[in-house]
Amino acid sequence: MPLFDPAHAFVPYPDVPVARAGTGPLADLSFAAKDLFDVAGYPTGGGSPIVLAMSGIKTRTAPTVQKLLDAGARFIGKTVTDELAFSMNGNNAHFGAPINGAAKDRITGGSSSGSASAVSWNLCDFALGTDTGGSVRAPANHCGLYGLRPTHGRVSLDGVLDLSPSLDTCGWFARDIGTFARVADVLLGDDAPALPQRVRLLRPEDVWSLAAPAAAGALADAAARVQDVFGEAQGINVALDSFDAMYWNFRYVQAHEAWLTDGPLIERYAPPLGPGVAERFAWSRDVTDAQIAAGRAFRAAFRGHLAQLLGTDGVLLMPTMPDIAPLRSESEAGLEDYRNRAIQMLCIAGLAGFPQLSMPLAQRDGAPLGISLLGPAGSDLSLIRMAEHIAAG
Numbered sequence: 001m002p003l004f005d006p007a008h009a010f011v012p013y014p015d016v017p018v019a020r021a022g023t024g025p026l027a028d029l030s031f032a033a034k035d036l037f038d039v040a041g042y043p044t045g046g047g048s049p050i051v052l053a054m055s056g057i058k059t060r061t062a063p064t065v066q067k068l069l070d071a072g073a074r075f076i077g078k079t080v081t082d083e084l085a086f087s088m089n090g091n092n093a094h095f096g097a098p099i100n101g102a103a104k105d106r107i108t109g110g111s112s113s114g115s116a117s118a119v120s121w122n123l124c125d126f127a128l129g130t131d132t133g134g135s136v137r138a139p140a141n142h143c144g145l146y147g148l149r150p151t152h153g154r155v156s157l158d159g160v161l162d163l164s165p166s167l168d169t170c171g172w173f174a175r176d177i178g179t180f181a182r183v184a185d186v187l188l189g190d191d192a193p194a195l196p197q198r199v200r201l202l203r204p205e206d207v208w209s210l211a212a213p214a215a216a217g218a219l220a221d222a223a224a225r226v227q228d229v230f231g232e233a234q235g236i237n238v239a240l241d242s243f244d245a246m247y248w249n250f251r252y253v254q255a256h257e258a259w260l261t262d263g264p265l266i267e268r269y270a271p272p273l274g275p276g277v278a279e280r281f282a283w284s285r286d287v288t289d290a291q292i293a294a295g296r297a298f299r300a301a302f303r304g305h306l307a308q309l310l311g312t313d314g315v316l317l318m319p320t321m322p323d324i325a326p327l328r329s330e331s332e333a334g335l336e337d338y339r340n341r342a343i344q345m346l347c348i349a350g351l352a353g354f355p356q357l358s359m360p361l362a363q364r365d366g367a368p369l370g371i372s373l374l375g376p377a378g379s380d381l382s383l384i385r386m387a388e389h390i391a392a393g
Helices: 049-055 063-070 113-120 137-143 177-187 213-218 220-230 243-269 277-285 289-310 332-352 380-392
Strands: 030-034 074-079 126-131 146-149 169-174 200-204 234-236 314-319 356-364 367-374
Touching: 030 113, 049 243, 063 074, 063 126, 063 177, 074 113, 113 126, 113 137, 113 169, 126 146, 126 177, 137 146, 137 169, 137 332, 137 356, 137 367, 146 177, 146 380, 169 177, 177 380, 200 220, 213 220, 213 356, 220 314, 220 356, 220 367, 220 380, 243 277, 243 289, 243 332, 289 314, 289 332, 314 332, 356 380, 367 380
Parallel strands: 030 074, 030 126, 200 234, 200 314
Antiparallel strands: 126 169, 146 169, 146 356, 314 367, 356 367
C-alpha cells in the first residue's frame, strides 16, 4: 500500500513484491484490487475480521489480477471493501470508511469503496472492484469515475470471494476513458457481436422518473452531449410489471445466494456484523423457497424482455444513480432509503446480466453525477468505444 494513504482506501497489509512483466500494454500504469481478490503473498479479508483470520496467506493470484500483471501493470495494494461485500455505503464497521476524493463530505459508495477512493485520490491509475447489486456503478457515480459492470461471466471471478454468484461481476474504475479503455482491451477481448456503428439510442423514461428532479436536471446537458454524437434518443419504458416487482425479485435472488455463501460462517461464528449488513443477512436467511423460485422466474422473463427491447443495436441512456452521493453525516435510515431507491435503477443490468458503463459527465452541488450506457449482452467493449467518442466529441 502507499506510504501515505489520505483516502484510507487501503487495507494496511505489509507490502509484498508481486511479480509483473517488465513490458506490456499497461506497463506505465499502477493498480489496486478490492480485498476480495486473491493475490499471492497477501491474505484475502473480504472486509470481515473472521474471514481475514481464516484466510491464511494466498499462494495463487486470481487470474484477472494475473492478467493485469502479465500486461505490465504495477500492483500497489488491496483496498477496503464493505463487510462481506453486502453494502453500497462505503463504510465498514471494522476497517473504516474510505474517503471520496471528489466530494470529501460525501460517501464513496460500496462495496468497492476503497478501489473507487484510491482512484479518486490519484493513488493509482485504475482499480478492480466487483459489482453484484451496484458496487462498481454506485462508487463510480459518487466519486466521478468511469466504472463498468460487465456482461455477467465475461471477466473471470476465479480466485475472488463470492457474494451472489449468479449476479457477481468483475469491474474496474479509472479517472479517464483512455486509461479505462486500455484496461478493457486487456480484460475483455473482442465483443461478440459488437454493436453496429449506428446504434439505436434509447431513453428509458420510467428510469429517468426515478431520479431526483435536481439530478435529472443536472444530467440534461450530459444526455444532450451523448445525443450530439449518436443521435436523438427514442423514449421507451423498460420496467417489467413494475419497479417494485423488479426490486423485490432481484433482492430475493441476491439474498438467497448471499446466505448460501456466507450464512454458514455467520451461523457458526456469530461475528458482530456492522449496521445494515446485519439486517440484510438476517432478512436473507428468511427468504422462502417460493420467493426464490419467483425471483428466478422473473429474472428469466426480464432478461428476455430487455433483450427484445435492445435487439442487437439498442443502447439505453440513463442515470446511473438517483442522485449524487449522500452526505457522510446521513443517518443509517437515510442511507438505507437511498440504497433501496438506487436498487430500482441498478437491478436492470443485474437482472438481465447485461453490461452497463457509468460515465462521469455531470455534477450537482459540487459533487459528481454519472450517466450510463447499457447495452445488449456482450457489448461491453462497444459501450467503452462509445464513451471514447463522447469524450472526443
